[in-house]
Amino acid sequence: MTLQRKITYRMYPNASELDALERWRGLHCRVTNTLIEEHRRRHEAGEKAYSFSAMCKDLTAWRGYVDALRDLNAQSLQVTAKRVALSFDAFFRRLKSGDAPGYPRFKALQRFGGWGYKTYGDGWKLLQPEGQHGKVRLSGIGTIRIRGKGRFSGTPKTAEVMCKGGTWTLSVTYEVAQEALSRQRGSEAAAFDWGLDKLLTIAKADGTLEPVDNPRWLKSKLDAIKALQRTVSAEEAKAQLGLAADAPLKKGQRLPVTAKLKRLYAQVRALHGKVARQRHDFYHKLTAELVKRFAFLGTEALAVNNMSCAPKAKHDPDQPGAFLPNGAAAKAGLNRSILDAAPSMLLGMLRAKAAEAASVFALADTRKVKPTQRCHRCGALVKKELNDRVHRCACGCECDRDENAAKTLLRWMLEGDFWPGTGQTGSAFMAEWPSETPPIAG
Template sequence: MLNRKVTYRLYPNVEQEARLQETLGLHQRLYNTALEERIRAYQETGKGLSFADQCKVLTQWRKAVPALAGLNAQSEQVTLKRLHLAFQHFFRRVKNDETPGFPRFKNIHRYPGWGYKTHGDGWKLHPSQGASPGQPGAHGKIYLQGIGLVPMRGKPRTAGDPVTCEILHKAGKWYASVTLEMETVQRERGTEMAAFDWGLTDFLTIATPQGVETVANPRHLRNQLTELKHLGQEVARKIRMAQKLSGKQKGFPVSGNLRRAIQHLSRLHAKIARQRKDFMHQTSAWLVKRFGALATEALDVKNMIHKGGAHKKGLNREIHAAAPAAFLKMTRTKAEEAGSWYEEAPTREIKPTQRCHGCWKLPNVKKTLSDRIHRCDCGACCGRDENAAKVLLRWLEAELTGREPSEMRSGGSFAAMKHETHTIAG
């Protein structure tokens, strides 16, 4: 069975909005109280509390606090589970000599939401009567315990059985992220072959046996930088004024004017994030729909932005804004759903930005990042990204030779894919 998520936008009325806010506040306080109990128990006994221990304590809290008793018990366990996972990740980082990052107390404005474990226990989907066949989860309403039936919009690409649900609060809007369980995921796949190089000047440079194409970089963040700077300065100015009037650096009263300015800024950030995600989903779906065999290079984004200092700040921002790791993950997932070839070339072995696509030789003098034109002694001359895409295409052609269609490499590991042989246009 496969799991896929679908996100619905919720449209609560005034009364439901108040109940949602109250429920969010209760889960936030439950999380903080459970964290406080873990810290206190360790300071007193030298031993921490486990998830099972806190679930037992939760039963006592529900008897003593009527507000907690009104919430769904399984959703409260999900909140405790999140805290447990935060500590598990903390211990893992300590063990691996990484920056530990001890679990922090959550502010209500930074608490994302809460979850439910089982469909029908505290929540249930009620699709609209006019939902099309094969899309039982299209639009309609969602029932939430203590809140009622909340109208929603959205539909899954592939129908499935609802399993779990998360209620999210982002930039003043409410969402329901539902996990669906399904037997198979049907996605159309292409018959052509291509390799692409990710970049910033052009988002993708695609090399095919017929030629080279490019996909423009939409630069959603850069287009809004002026407005983001203006809104950020306005929020900072109002925060300084509130601190000055109250005489407090922390815990100062937040006026309605300041709250609206913060909400305006967060909504613009959320809009940019939605635009970026939508573009990457559409582009990755287009690639898989058109090409039956795809290749690119494995990217280490962390190392790409690790060094450089202040003078590289703008470049690092553009790399983050383009989200290459998320895009490659989307493309890999969609290729697996369609049963297509997807290959990530080992960058340190192939060196596609350095190697010549014509003679397959490395240059005597290593090209720097500012060298945007590839020139080789063999006579090959083209753009740097175009050369990298052609190198990857040549590598893919060699990889496909003598391989079985049931073998597909994603990020260096092989996974068995059960599908029939399909024609790849050469």
């Protein structure tokens, strides 16, 4: 049995290779915008829907009389067309289900990521001698130095050339044997509660607790980012020739980008990029350590979109058109902290690594188990507001809110349908767990 995994390499092009990469990126961007425009034209003209096969036929025709497109790899153009087709499929699906449709946008070159290859050897090939950093040969561009490695070896299948923040990367999808991905499996059981004061509060089966501090990557750089953004805003106001600082740009008018603005934009990208890399590296190491220690691990399913949504506006009944304070400023700070902690990234990495270690990673249904509200000792529901940080129950149990949630989740996993009315059972998760596992201490 084989699985697909990605390895991302950093590319180091020379001046001529960089010019070629930028030219190809611009052409793929123009192709994307042209296909979106053709979708719109056909819809307004009442013609048949623009399918993926129709796009490929048009691309073949365009390559016949556009010299610039003739230099591009044909399959890479098909990958670009497939992305446009998928974006419109998702648009119509959302439209049909009544969700916010989100019409596919035209792409500015600065916001266009890159292009892909769908077959190894067709337009791209890896050259990686043992003991040396490798290279990738891109047809029509050149042989570019790359750096990067994975913990497995496999057969390369597809690739994506991406540019983000001025850095070029090559993301290669490998077909890997399942045994090549196996990880060391632990022998303990634990559950954790995710939070902001403490990133994780881990409750182990022996009754002990283990907190993991929240590094707050964005908060540590927030002052520097704000100061830099103020400098950017001042420079942008100067660049608006003949306009006041608070005057909007006219329709069709573009903001002049000076050399200083380009340097400032690069500094902002560098700060945000460092935060993203720190977060990614920390979570990879944390999840690898958790999977190495615990064969049975669980937490609650988190609806991050709901957790980080903006509060609804409160209309003033006495003054039509006026609004009452709704705590939007405070909620914005909370949302920033939630997104900085990136719970979805954590759960996604844990799920993948647990599968590679053949261990169990369980997610409790929050609406049924209610780990924050439910007492881990007696199972009673104790309602709490967000600012209530201590759990107090009539049974005499008193502990930290996060500690109670972690222990509640652990009892759900170890004892199954422990609380009447939850409608859940942990027996399916415990099928592979030793029967002599002791219950947690109160």
